[in-house]
Amino acid sequence: MNLHASLQESAAWFELLDPDQQARVVRDTTIAVAEPGTIIEHRGGIGHAWIGVLSGLVKVSVSNIDGKTASLTGVPTGGWIGEGTLLKRETRKYDIVALRQSTIARLRGETFDWLLDNSVPFNRYLLHQLNERVGQFIGKAEYDRLFAPDARVARCLAELFNPLLYPSKSMRLEITQEEIGYLARISRQRTNQALRALEDAGMLKVEYGAVQVLDLDGLKEYDV
């Protein structure tokens, strides 16, 4: 499989570029496979690239000295992250860790800047993405305190299926209940209960090592 096709598939912004720009992006993008648990980007490192998840699942997390980690958000196939450190020319504030085997693309920072300077559609895309992310984090701050575990799992899954941030035709995501637990910050056992409650409510279907979303809007507003 070639890079051009992969980007077409897993980078919503790629098709917004003209052929010359696409060619340059392909030239300045590298691909690597990350094994489960691998830290793709370290906190404190300098951001040289924009990180894209071409396949698999990644999380953004912080860990303190004790080794305790707090997962902030999950990023499934089609997600692109790390533009914050590129834009501000700062060191990374979070770790990016592979939850399962993932294919990771890195777009050179210089090329990212060049796209900002040369493509209006690219700017528009990025603006939408940033806006969407802000909304997501505000929502997270809210439900982190208020909601019961069932609702947290519901919102967490709804985030992963955000069609704007992570465009995908499929309503099915391969993710284990343990991984969902990490993202929602609840135990695996409680995740299991929550998932079945949501299944009973007709919002999703629980499969072995995966979930299939039936009612995305319902998940977004799930509240008990």
Next chain:
DNA sequence: TCATTAAATTGTT
């Protein structure tokens, strides 16, 4: 293709 086994994931306490 089928049976066996190991590994991963889920269900339960």
Next chain:
DNA sequence: AACAATTTAATGA
């Protein structure tokens, strides 16, 4: 956290 049950993947006849 520990354990049992279930599903999947891998192996070899």
